[in-house]
Amino acid sequence: MASVATPDWLAQRGGAVQVSTKRGTWLVLLEKSPQYRLVPIPAAGKYGCEVTQTVSGCRLEGSGTYPTPEDAVRGGLEDLRRSLGW
DSSP, X not given: OOOOOOOHHHHTTTEEEEEOSSTTOEXXXXXXXXXXXXXXXXXXXXXXXXXXXXXXOOEEOOOOOBSSHHHHHHHHHHHHHHHHTO
């Protein structure tokens, strides 16, 4: 599984993206605590990204499909950024 770099907008707020211990899952950490889970899912022969808040279980609706799981995670991060207003 390839890594996904922490985007600048997240790093500027003390956040990070890291691979989870659960295969095929990435975590968004804020203040070193997992706040969001990103999971690439099959979508129309490509991949979408399921973004879930870890505490409440609330899901964020994704906006697109991507050619690889890593691209889907990057797309999910962008959806999260827009949702947070960052």
